[in-house]
Amino acid sequence: MLRIPCPWCGVRDESEFRYRGAAEARRPEAAAGAAAFNAYVYERDNARDWHCEWWLHVAGCRRLLKVVRHTVTHEIRSVEAAPGAPGAERGR
């Protein structure tokens, strides 16, 4: 089981979070066309490597976190608040 160090709530069990997919994928511009959106929605590398992903802390602060996790060891290298979202000051 993952234990994710939430910057607002402290270390919490994976079960408190909802996985929201790869965080590297950026939503294309509106006019980018079907191929770009198809890649955004469906195409993933699935690498044996560090993976940047969104986790929504639904049972805690309900904030979106950007987590860098290794897909083989599950080691978590970094967790940060969604960039640009309000509230830069850190919790405990």
Next chain:
Amino acid sequence: MACAALPADIIELVALRERMQVLKALAARRGLPVPATGWIASGRETLVLCVRPERWLVLTVPAAPGSALAAWQPACAGCAATIELSAGLAALCLTGPAVREVLARGCRLDLHPEVFVPGSAAATSIAQVPVILAALPGGWLLLTPATTAEHFRDWLAATARPFGFATGAGVTVASLAGERAP
């Protein structure tokens, strides 16, 4: 362990984008503490919790319906969203030496007194329902959604039975706030 219902008016204040300092100044003028995320603070007959960044739950002694919101909404225009949650959250006060042992049967957080020190507050889930938990010198404040509150109280009573369970009474926001958190 005893569990008492805590009658309270509850307002949530949420800072609008980049209006945090304005809200803090307003709070300061009105004598409302604004604790950091993960903490509870008490003001005059008021408890303020912060378990979500830039959002504060303000608990006050119950007054006429709508008056708690009316006290804040006009002043907050332009700096904070104000939402009334008095009926949406059930507030409970847990007291007694067995609270930690009982909660450990559903709560995944480390509630050890040196970790979850008095004044700490956290949102988590217990017995499969959302719970906001805060440690005060005089007891534990617990907020849970109204529609699952009965389920939660049933779970609490059943879980606490081996430790001795009683329904408490007479707890107010004022009495809890009076014991000032550090």
Next chain:
Amino acid sequence: MACPARIARGLLTDPARPLHFRFDGRELQGLAGDTLASALLANGVLQVGRSFKYHRPRGIVTAGPEEPCALVDVIGARGREPNLPATTLPLTAGLVAESQNRWPSLRFDLGALADRVAGFLPAGFYYKTFMSPGWGWERLYEPLIRRAAGLGRLEASVGPHADPAETVHDHADVLIVGAGAAGLAAAHRLGATGLRVLLAEQDLAPGGGTLLDGRWARWRESTGAALQSFPTLRCLMRTTVLGAYGHGVFGALETLSAEESARFGGLRERLHVLRVRRVLLATGALERLIAFPANDVPGVMLAGAALRFLTRYGVAAGRRPALFANNDEAYEALFALAAAGVHCAGVIDPRPESRAAARAKALGIAVHSAAVVGAVGGRHAVRTVTITELDGRPRFVLEADALLVSGGHTPVSGLAAQLGAALAWHEPQATWIPELPAPIGRVAGSAHGVCGLAAAARDGYEAGDALAVDLARPHAATEPPTLPPDPEATAIGALWEVRGRGKAFIDLQNDVTADDVRLAVREGYEHLEHMKRYTTFGMATDQGRIGGLLGCAVLAAARGIPVAETGTLRARPFAQPVPFAALAGAEVRAHYRPKRRLPLHAWHESAGATFVSTGLWLRPLVYSREPGWTPVLEEARAVRERVGITDVSSLGKIDVQGADAARFLDFVYANTFSTLAVGRARYGIMLREDGLLLDDGTTSRLAAGHFILTTTTANSASVLEHLEFHRESSCAALDVVLTDILDQWAQFALAGPRAREVLAPLVALDLSNEAFPFMAVAETMIAGVPGRLFRISFSGELAYEIAVPAGAALTLWSALLESGARFDIRPYGLDALNTLRIEKGHVTTAELNGNTTADDLGLQRLLKQQGDFIGRTLAQRPGLTVSERLQLVGVRPVAPTARLRNGSQLVAAQAPGASLGYLTSATRSLEFQGWVGLALLSGGRQRLGQRLLARSPVHDESVEVQILSAHMLDAENTRVRS
């Protein structure tokens, strides 16, 4: 004498407290403190079961949870519980146990014929043998094999006798697994630092190997007293750590003592979820078996087990035991038995000489050096032991009634392996030794390959100190206490198998022999993981603990490679079988999952409602306890003809505030909200980014920067998550605040031609069409309560939805009922609501099922032409817009008496095997005779007026239906605007 084999006073047994118990119908006597296994041995009961495949007689092989053979059924308050190891089952007064896998009796078992024809039942035999005829497997072979093979019987019923269970969450800085010499020593050091330490021990008392050596009693007591004095250290006895789950999470199962069980209302087991910063694995080592012919005859027992039975329970494994061992440590069992007055038949040791052999000779015990056991005589008990030379020539036949065996010790490394430990082959001990990465923890003691109690304790002290340093809590170095010295030992002489005539088992529980491994290799299953699956080696409930390395060694020999190159078996969680009840914990029956109750739940109950569970909600289905459609149609009729009221509080409600609230809604909804006037509501649909529908609902604008959004009941949580995700990712720059206000507001729909007249007296508001038209919204006092009024309709009638704070729900509801009394107002439930919305062609989650698009449901006109929104691009994909897609239509049976069923497949009469679509919703109708339904039909909008069949193969029904527009009622929407 009641217990012939009880020859001494045991450490744990109380001679003053005899207990009676029954085994296979025999009345026997044991002592308080016994396990079932020790009590059986004390009574001279050697054979306790039959083996899994060959039905060979089996006895007690170990004295702990690693037991492969002595599994029994216990018949008690829980009913029949199978597969309990007798070696860990505490003896209780009146215990009733039965042996397993035998018929008609343990002594005379017809299934044992399998052993006589064993030549036809090698590993993998059923893959090859039972190939034809094709039907044979399912109908003939499998049922036969299932009857013949197996362990205990499971009782089919899970009745009220199931015990309560609970889960506890524990936290610590360090978890120490195992309270033997190393674990206790580490706990002593760590406890002194003030770190929070959890010490988990599967045994009922701490001590591990020190319990078997009298010289260690004082150290054990002083260490135990020190641990008691540490306020931050907790000991969990009778607690097995079941598995390691990464990130410092461990699961453990505690068996409660009788006193604690009584305090917790009969609770027997407690599941602990442990969250720790570091782990110290002091899990010890397990003695391993040697493969030799007939190494499974009752009376063949591991040497260490014999020592445990004698020391802990005062029970001798035999009156004339022999020892077959390749290491010095194993001799301790024989020395202890000899000291208790048992005549030892002799020792067989493959090594030419050893210190322990010399000690044995000095005690007058015959030692047969440079020899092995070539055969065991006896079927139901050991009678003779044939000693052979290392090259296989017979040397001597020994008369013995027990054969103690030891092939060396293997560190218990299952948890370490789950944590990604590196395993290093250690030739001097012929075993693997695990090492953990420092950020996870350490391994210490015999689990770490250390030999001897003093060495293990020293390793434990060292590991404890290292962890304290690692956690920045070192304490002043203290002089380690004087420890009883470990005896000088001669190195082990690695020995895995003695080949000869007869079955040499490497896995006693699954009946896997060394020959099976060689067969697997011959057939190409050379890899350990392939061999394991082909032979089922190590796949039984004991996970092959005492024979695991043995099987690897036999495999290595067959392949001609060193043992170190075969790899190791992966010990998976759980470390021991766990009752499902313990895993479920307290989340059973009433606490299985939360029940969400409407604010007016008590009123609905008192009004005689039948409730239905939808998701977590309990909602009134109909205000009647009698079955059938009559009360449902009565409720619906009230709405169509007069006025009705229903509780829609379970709809999701989300408060949206901020300067960019409208922009945000424009992005998350497929239609536009920035053009919505303050004081108005609009129906909206949300898409997923892949273009399919996510949810629908009405959204109202209370102020320029303040909206109230509603969701379907089923999707309230997922829509909130969806919005929160986008607020912080694709919309991070917007000023918008989302708040879940579902629980805050009670909401009722007041519907029917008389709705306006019912509401009017309760509000100071002009409700005329001009002042408060369809889709108008107001914040106003309603029945003296500050509330929100919406003129929206799900039923298709003139309707208002009224929201008030949940605490005022009853005030408003009662006021509406009172005001409506003159029109005979009726509360209506979910069934009537469904009837009304199906007739109107309104969709719900049956149609918003995750597979449908806006176009499928006829909502394509809502997709805005200008501006970006979630799902905009992919909704235009050809596959989501082709006309053959399943489209929403209305359905009515041609014969008014025929009923419709949800899920019926729509087919053409001439091609009844090809589904064209299916019914999503069906109801008895009020407006039309008989039934009406909604369906998703391929090219549905082009099929209006066609006749098809609605087939339900489950019910063997085929109903001719007519396809209609989904808007079956008031397509012009005149009623809602009336």
